[in-house]
Amino acid sequence: MSKKYDIDNLVERFNQGDKFALARLISLVENEPEKAPEVFKHFHNKHHNSYIIGLTGSPGVGKSTITNAITKRLLKEGKKVGIISVDPSSPFSGGAFLGDRVRMTEISLDPNVFIRSLGSRGYRGGLSRAVLDVSLLYEAYGMDVIIIETVGVGQSEFEIYNLAYTIIVLMVPGYGDQIQMEKAGILEIGDIYVVNKKDLGGDDVAAQVDLMLDDACYETGWRPPVLMTNAITAEGIDELIEYINDHEEHLKLSESINEKKKERFAYKLKELISFKIETILKTIITEDEVERITKEIIAKGKFKIYDIVFNIFNEINFNI
Amino acid sequence: MSKKYDIDNLVERFNQGDKFALARLISLVENEPEKAPEVFKHFHNKHHNSYIIGLTGSPGVGKSTITNAITKRLLKEGKKVGIISVDPSSPFSGGAFLGDRVRMTEISLDPNVFIRSLGSRGYRGGLSRAVLDVSLLYEAYGMDVIIIETVGVGQSEFEIYNLAYTIIVLMVPGYGDQIQMEKAGILEIGDIYVVNKKDLGGDDVAAQVDLMLDDACYETGWRPPVLMTNAITAEGIDELIEYINDHEEHLKLSESINEKKKERFAYKLKELISFKIETILKTIITEDEVERITKEIIAKGKFKIYDIVFNIFNEINFNI
Numbered sequence: 001m002s003k004k005y006d007i008d009n010l011v012e013r014f015n016q017g018d019k020f021a022l023a024r025l026i027s028l029v030e031n032e033p034e035k036a037p038e039v040f041k042h043f044h045n046k047h048h049n050s051y052i053i054g055l056t057g058s059p060g061v062g063k064s065t066i067t068n069a070i071t072k073r074l075l076k077e078g079k080k081v082g083i084i085s086v087d088p089s090s091p092f093s094g095g096a097f098l099g100d101r102v103r104m105t106e107i108s109l110d111p112n113v114f115i116r117s118l119g120s121r122g123y124r125g126g127l128s129r130a131v132l133d134v135s136l137l138y139e140a141y142g143m144d145v146i147i148i149e150t151v152g153v154g155q156s157e158f159e160i161y162n163l164a165y166t167i168i169v170l171m172v173p174g175y176g177d178q179i180q181m182e183k184a185g186i187l188e189i190g191d192i193y194v195v196n197k198k199d200l201g202g203d204d205v206a207a208q209v210d211l212m213l214d215d216a217c218y219e220t221g222w223r224p225p226v227l228m229t230n231a232i233t234a235e236g237i238d239e240l241i242e243y244i245n246d247h248e249e250h251l252k253l254s255e256s257i258n259e260k261k262k263e264r265f266a267y268k269l270k271e272l273i274s275f276k277i278e279t280i281l282k283t284i285i286t287e288d289e290v291e292r293i294t295k296e297i298i299a300k301g302k303f304k305i306y307d308i309v310f311n312i313f314n315e316i317n318f319n320i
Numbered sequence: 321m322s323k324k325y326d327i328d329n330l331v332e333r334f335n336q337g338d339k340f341a342l343a344r345l346i347s348l349v350e351n352e353p354e355k356a357p358e359v360f361k362h363f364h365n366k367h368h369n370s371y372i373i374g375l376t377g378s379p380g381v382g383k384s385t386i387t388n389a390i391t392k393r394l395l396k397e398g399k400k401v402g403i404i405s406v407d408p409s410s411p412f413s414g415g416a417f418l419g420d421r422v423r424m425t426e427i428s429l430d431p432n433v434f435i436r437s438l439g440s441r442g443y444r445g446g447l448s449r450a451v452l453d454v455s456l457l458y459e460a461y462g463m464d465v466i467i468i469e470t471v472g473v474g475q476s477e478f479e480i481y482n483l484a485y486t487i488i489v490l491m492v493p494g495y496g497d498q499i500q501m502e503k504a505g506i507l508e509i510g511d512i513y514v515v516n517k518k519d520l521g522g523d524d525v526a527a528q529v530d531l532m533l534d535d536a537c538y539e540t541g542w543r544p545p546v547l548m549t550n551a552i553t554a555e556g557i558d559e560l561i562e563y564i565n566d567h568e569e570h571l572k573l574s575e576s577i578n579e580k581k582k583e584r585f586a587y588k589l590k591e592l593i594s595f596k597i598e599t600i601l602k603t604i605i606t607e608d609e610v611e612r613i614t615k616e617i618i619a620k621g622k623f624k625i626y627d628i629v630f631n632i633f634n635e636i637n638f639n640i
Contacts, residue, residue, distance in 0.1 A: 037626035044623055140623060258618075265622060266614045272629045273605060277597050285593065294586045298578075302585065303363035303460060306356055309592045313600075 007035070011042040014141065019114060022141050026116055029133045033275060036133055043140040050082070050143045051248060052135065052264075054164030056150050056189075061170045062196040063149050065231035071107050072234075073241050074145055082138035084131055085117040085149045114138070128162070129271045132264075135163065161189050162267040165260050166247045168192045168240075171209070173202030187212055190224050192243050198228040198235065220256045222247065285312065327355070331362040334461065339434060342461055346436055349453040353595060356453055363460040370402070370463045371568060372455065372584075374484025376470050376509075381490045382516040383469050385551035391427050392554075393561050394465055402458035404451055405437040406470045434458070448482070449591045452584075455483065481509050482587040485580050486567045488512045488560075491529070493522030507532055510544050512563050518548040518555065540576045542567065605632070 007028070013021035029036045053070075055063050064085070071081045108115050118130050131148065138146050150160050161167060169190035193209050195202040210226045218224075225243050229236030251257040285293075293312070297305050327348070333341035349356045373390075375383050384405070391401045428435050438450050451468065458466050470480050481487060489510035513529050515522040530546045538544075545563050549556030571577040605613075613632070617625050 037630060040623045040626045044621060044627075046623055047621060136622065136625075261618060262614050265617045265625065266610050268625060269610060269613055269617065269629065272625065273601060273632070274594075274598070276629065276633055277601060278594070281593065281597060290586055290589060293589055294582050297585045297589070298581060301364060301367060303360045303366055303456065305456075305585065305588060305592065306360045307364075309589065309596065310357060312593075313596050 007038055008042075011039070017142075019111070022114060022137065023116075026134055026137055029137065030118070030130050033129060033133070034279070040136065040140075046140050048139055048142050050135070050139045050146045051166075052146045052148065052164045053244060054148045054150065054160035054167040055170060056160060056167065057170030059151055061172045062231050063151075063170055066168075066170060066194065066196060066229065066237075066240075067147050067149050068107055069229075069231045069234050069237045070147065070241065070244075071113060073237055075107070075110055075112055079144040080112045080142060081114075082135075082141070082143035082146045083113070083115040083149065084134050084138075084146065085115065086127065086131060086151070114141070114143070128267070129275055131163065132268045132271065163264055165251060165257060166191045166244050168194055168244075170194050170196055171202075171205055172197045173200045173205055187216065191222065191247050192240070193224055193226040194236075194240060195226070195228045196231055198230045199233075202228060220250070220254050222250050222254075327358055328362075331359070337462075339431070342434060342457065343436075346454055346457055349457065350438070350450050353449060353453070354599070360456065360460075366460050368459055368462050370455070370459045370466045371486075372466045372468065372484045373564060374468045374470065374480035374487040375490060376480060376487065377490030379471055381492045382551050383471075383490055386488075386490060386514065386516060386549065386557075386560075387467050387469050388427055389549075389551045389554050389557045390467065390561065390564075391433060393557055395427070395430055395432055399464040400432045400462060401434075402455075402461070402463035402466045403433070403435040404454050404458075404466065404468045405435065406447065406451060406468070434461070434463070448587070449595055451483065452588045452591060483584055485571060485577060486511045486564050488514055488564075491515050491522075491525055492517045493520045493525055507536065511542065511567050512560070513544055513546040514556075514560060515546070515548045516551055518550050519553075522548060540570070540574050542570050542574075 007025075010021045010024050010028075014025055025039055029039055055067060057063055067083060067085075071083065074081050107113050116134055118127060118134070135146050135148070148160055148164055167190055169192070171193070173195065187209070193206075193213070195206045195209070206226050206228055213224055213226065227236055227239055227243065229240060231237065248257075251260065293308060297308055300308070327345075330341045330344050330348075334345055345359055349359055375387060377383050387403060387405075391403065394401050427433050436454055438447060438454070455466050455468070468480055468484055487510050489512070491513070493515065507529070513526075513533070515526045515529070526546050526548055533544055533546065547556055547559055547563065549560060551557065568577075571580065613628060617628055620628070
């Protein structure tokens with residue numbers, strides 16, 4: 001069976017809604033990015049749009065439990081949900097506690113849910129490329145909603161604000177990093193702020209965030225709400241879903257959804273171009289070459305590194 | 321005053337040990353990476369080596385207090401210390417609490433200490449490029465020890481294990497992320513493990529880490545020690561310094577220090593090449609082009625993105 005035939009066959013089954021084919025195609029574009037064009041050319045006539053939600057917060061704030069609760073609500077509405085987890089401490093990614101994993105297993109068995117976890121490093125062409133491709137596959141598959149769960153902000157290789165339409169920032173009571181929030185840039189990226197584990201308190205955190213948000217200015221006119229949830233008992237989840245819908249509505253009315261889409265594809269485009277160039281470059285400067293040049297740098301003195309690289313590039317011509 | 325003259329003049333003062341000139345040169349390579357070759361060509365005849373220590377851990381574990389305590393000890397030995405902080409919650413970076421900041425100010429006034437904090441995003445050519453260039457400048461300046469303080473592991477844009485010779489992983493009692501350690505890859509990168517804030521307990525954490533480390537295998541024969549400190553009272557700091565010296569000795573005897581140096585420059589080389597490519601790319605595909613192509617992608621259907629990029633590359637020739 002040739003590889004060509006294999007992709008055609010997978011796509012056929014994918015188009016019939018076969019989850020196994022979806023899983024296989026994801027693995028394919030994940031591990032062999034150079035196959036992506038061959039996969040995506042089958043979808044040229046598709047025009048399905050998914051709504052993309054980003055969920056971010058430190059480890060332990062309950063991102064997976066919230067994802068789980070949101071997904072269950074969306075399933076009740078008859079929606080298809082694709083989940084991408086890029087959090088190494090997430091139960092989706094095989095981390096965290098047994099209780100979480102049990103909850104996750106429950107939704108993952110639903111025919112209208114698909115979960116994919118991506119590690120946090122080692123992707124050829126970068127993690128963002130992988131996340132973007134999986135989200136494109138979810139769209140082609142017909143997912144109504146895509147939830148991207150990611151840890152931390154500002155120091156991640158992969159930044160959800162280039163990808164998601166609604167970004168939910170998750171916090172917990174007394175976590176101690178509230179003071180750092182402003183520094184970490186968290187208050188600039190959220191569309192909705194959620195203080196989870198409200199059974200442990202957290203009114204002060206919610207009030208503090210609310211106050212800080214008052215100081216910001218909102219170009220598009222959306223003032224991020226702050227709400228409290230207890231994801232385990234699903235308390236506050238209905239309200240959260242309402243806010244997500246409100247934000248989607250807002251983006252559509254203000255036409256900023258088009259801006260968001262443009263950002264998403266501009267990002268993807270740049271990622272793709274970089275990947276292409278990297279691939280071309282690797283044929284020019286091989287691992288052996290890197291080894292040789294590194295030795296040269298150490299022998300000649302490390303401060304000559306810039307000169308040495310400059311000389312390599314002098315030998316390469318880029319013509320258009 | 322021409323820019324050319326400016327750099328020459330700054331380098332002259334830099335070579336005389338002027339901290340202000342060091343600060344200016346750091347800002348220069350930080351903000352205008354294309355000027356770096358011009359700066360570093362002045363150092364072609366320098367061969368000073370600094371010993372590079374990486375310090376990593378979650379926010380709040382006391383990285384800055386440990387850095388402060390280590391630095392004070394090194395100063396007593398007559399050493400010059402350069403500190404690079406890439407932790408957004410660090411007092412070096414202007415975050416954290418007043419008490420920390422006071423402590424930092426004390427060492428930063430010492431003529432043999434220089435502290436530079438780098439934000440966690442927005443660097444042209446990437447954060448790692450900036451960190452690498454600052455460490456090179458510290459080496460040229462004649463620092464005996466460079467301490468790179470960084471938050472988290474495995475999800476950071478910038479990974480210290482490509483740069484530091486000795487990596488210290490910092491933990492605290494009852495922080496709750498011990499269970500996640502193995503998943504997060506923390507147990508693979510440390511050369512020394514420190515449980516700080518021992519006044520709050522932590523014997524269990526130290527024992528747990530010690531046990532986990534027993535299961536690993538150590539190619540170079542270095543079995544990472546686990547020790548407990550209280551950085552505020554400097555308890556355990558002497559022991560930590562001894563372990564750092566032991567590890568340095570080990571690296572030299574086993575000749576793995578050369579491997580580490582090779583890794584560092586291979587990493588730098590790849591970073592530089594990527595940056596060069598990015599620069600070239602910007603001349604081929606301008607922001608206007610990105611805008612135009614993005615619109616084309618949205619109009620033609622997002623799944624055609626791969627075809628569209630393929631066509632762009634068909635028009636570019638790479639010659640060597």
